[in-house]
Amino acid sequence: MNSGELYACLLVKEFSAQALLRLRPELREKPCVVLDGEPPAETVCSLNTRARLLGVQRGMTKVEVDTFGNITMLSRSRSAEAASKTALLECAGTYSPRVELQEEENVFLCCLDITGTEALFGPPEVLARSLRQRVALLGISAQVAVSGNFHTSMLLAKGLPARTAIVVVPTAQESAALASLPLSVLGISEVHAETLSRWGIRTLGMLAGLPQTDLIARLGQDGKRLQQMATGTLPHLFQPIDIPFVLEETAELDYPLDNLESLLFGVAIMLEQLIVRAAMRVYALASVTIELHLEGGRTHCRTVSPRIPTNDKHLWLKLLHLDLEAHPANAPIDKVCLRAEPGATSKVQLGLFSPQLPEPGRLDVTLARITALVGDNNIGRAVLDDTHTSPGFHMEPFVIPSGNATTQISRTAYGCLRRVCPPEQLTITLESGRPSGFFFRGHRYTVRNAYGPWLAGGEWWNEQTWRQEQWDLIARGDDESMLYGCVLQDLIHKSWLLVGLYD
Known part of the structure; x- marks a missing residue:
C-alpha cells in the first residue's frame, strides 16, 4: 500500500428495495418487500427496515408474506435498478473521476479513489459526510467507509451496523478496525467457510492471527489472500470505469x-x-x-x-x-x-435603472397555453420559404438570438405587406380585363389604380400545379377610406383572393 492512497467505499444495502422506493416516497414509512421470480413461485429478494422489524426475511414466498398482514409487495424492477445505479455513479463521479464498481447481489457497491482530494472537499470525514448527504438527495440511504486500503474500505462498509453511517480508519490501523468483523464480509466459498468454522475461526481478527505458512499449506494461495484482506494489507489494481452522464x-x-x-x-x-x-x-x-x-x-x-x-x-x-x-x-x-x-444555467444582469424583464417561465407557460388552443403549427415566427407560391412561409418555434450576432441592421425604410391569413375571397368587377371595383368586409371599393398583372406558376409536373396573376390595387371605399392591397387571381380555380394589405 502506498502511503498516499485513500479510498472511500459507498455501499447501498437492500438496493432492489431502495431503487423502487426512491420514486415512491409515500411508501418509505411503510413495511415493503420486493418479490422476484415467476408467479406463483415469487420470493422476497429485498425489503426495507420496517418489514424486517416485523420478522420478514429474504427467501419467503408471497403466501408467507401475506400472513404478516399490512405489507406492501412490489415486483422487482431491473429498469429502476439500472436508473438508480446510473444516478449513484454520477453522484460518486462528482467527488472523484476514478470510480470502480463492484457487482454484488442485492447491494450497490463502488469504491472512489479520493487520493489528493482534501484540498477540494476537506478531510476524509467531511468528504464522506458530504457524499452520503448527496446520495440522500436521491432518496437513497447509504453507508461510507474510508481507508488507505481498497479492500479494507470495502470490508468495513459491508460490516458496518445499520445505525453507523460513516467510518474513517486512520493509516496503519486497518487490522485493528477489521478484527471484530465476521468472516461473511470476505465472501469466501462454502468449502473455506466450513474449514475455518471447524477451526473455530469466526472473525477477521482470529483469521489474521493464524500462522501464514500453515494457512497456505491448508488453503493454498486463497488462504494467503484472505489473511491479507483480514489484516488490511492486500494490494489492489484499481480499475476505474467510464461514468456516463445520462x-x-x-x-x-x-x-x-x-x-x-x-x-x-x-x-x-x-x-x-x-x-x-x-x-x-x-x-x-x-x-x-x-x-x-x-x-x-x-x-x-x-x-x-x-x-x-x-x-x-x-x-x-x-x-x-x-x-x-x-x-x-x-x-x-x-x-x-x-x-x-x-x-x-442562465443568469441575467439587470441595469440599475432598467425596467424589470418578464419572467421567462411565464412566457413559456403562456406560449404553451396558446399552443394548446391554436395548434403546434400556428405559433412561432414566420420564416419565408424558397418558393413563389402562397403563402410562401412556415412557422418555426421562437428561439433566443445569440449575443454574438454580427449582422448589420439596415436603416432603409421599406413598405410593409401584412399577410391576410387565411386569404379572403373577393368578388371583383372587371373592365377591359382589369379590376375596377370589389366588395371587402361590407364596403364597396372603387379601384383608383391597378398595377399588374404579374404572372406566376409552378409545380406543373405534379398534381399540386398552380397558376396565378398578382395585382396591386389602390382603392377608395364608400366610406372614403383608402385601401392598398395585394390581390391574386387563381387561374386554375377561377377565384380572386385578397392576400395582403400594404401599410
Whole structure:
C-alpha cells in the first residue's frame, strides 16, 4: 500500500428495495418487500427496515408474506435498478473521476479513489459526510467507509451496523478496525467457510492471527489472500470505469393508469430527481422528453423545451401538463420514462435603472397555453420559404438570438405587406380585363389604380400545379377610406383572393 492512497467505499444495502422506493416516497414509512421470480413461485429478494422489524426475511414466498398482514409487495424492477445505479455513479463521479464498481447481489457497491482530494472537499470525514448527504438527495440511504486500503474500505462498509453511517480508519490501523468483523464480509466459498468454522475461526481478527505458512499449506494461495484482506494489507489494481452522464428516470406502474393528474403526481417525483442530478453538475434542464408505454405495446412520446434551461420543477410540470392535455395518450399507461438534456444555467444582469424583464417561465407557460388552443403549427415566427407560391412561409418555434450576432441592421425604410391569413375571397368587377371595383368586409371599393398583372406558376409536373396573376390595387371605399392591397387571381380555380394589405 502506498502511503498516499485513500479510498472511500459507498455501499447501498437492500438496493432492489431502495431503487423502487426512491420514486415512491409515500411508501418509505411503510413495511415493503420486493418479490422476484415467476408467479406463483415469487420470493422476497429485498425489503426495507420496517418489514424486517416485523420478522420478514429474504427467501419467503408471497403466501408467507401475506400472513404478516399490512405489507406492501412490489415486483422487482431491473429498469429502476439500472436508473438508480446510473444516478449513484454520477453522484460518486462528482467527488472523484476514478470510480470502480463492484457487482454484488442485492447491494450497490463502488469504491472512489479520493487520493489528493482534501484540498477540494476537506478531510476524509467531511468528504464522506458530504457524499452520503448527496446520495440522500436521491432518496437513497447509504453507508461510507474510508481507508488507505481498497479492500479494507470495502470490508468495513459491508460490516458496518445499520445505525453507523460513516467510518474513517486512520493509516496503519486497518487490522485493528477489521478484527471484530465476521468472516461473511470476505465472501469466501462454502468449502473455506466450513474449514475455518471447524477451526473455530469466526472473525477477521482470529483469521489474521493464524500462522501464514500453515494457512497456505491448508488453503493454498486463497488462504494467503484472505489473511491479507483480514489484516488490511492486500494490494489492489484499481480499475476505474467510464461514468456516463445520462439524465433518465424510469417508473413501472403497478396497474394501468389513464388519469393525467395521477400521472403527473409520479412525474413530479421523477422530475425532482432529474433536477437534483443536473444541479450536482451545475446544470439546468434544457428539455424534457416523456415517453409513455401504453397497453398493447404502443408508445406516446412528447418533448417540451422552455426558452432557457431551468430547474424550476413547477414550470416543468405545468409545461408537461399543458402538452399532455393537448396531446393525450388515448390509452392506459403501463410505464413512464423521463429523459432530459442538460443545459447551462442562465443568469441575467439587470441595469440599475432598467425596467424589470418578464419572467421567462411565464412566457413559456403562456406560449404553451396558446399552443394548446391554436395548434403546434400556428405559433412561432414566420420564416419565408424558397418558393413563389402562397403563402410562401412556415412557422418555426421562437428561439433566443445569440449575443454574438454580427449582422448589420439596415436603416432603409421599406413598405410593409401584412399577410391576410387565411386569404379572403373577393368578388371583383372587371373592365377591359382589369379590376375596377370589389366588395371587402361590407364596403364597396372603387379601384383608383391597378398595377399588374404579374404572372406566376409552378409545380406543373405534379398534381399540386398552380397558376396565378398578382395585382396591386389602390382603392377608395364608400366610406372614403383608402385601401392598398395585394390581390391574386387563381387561374386554375377561377377565384380572386385578397392576400395582403400594404401599410
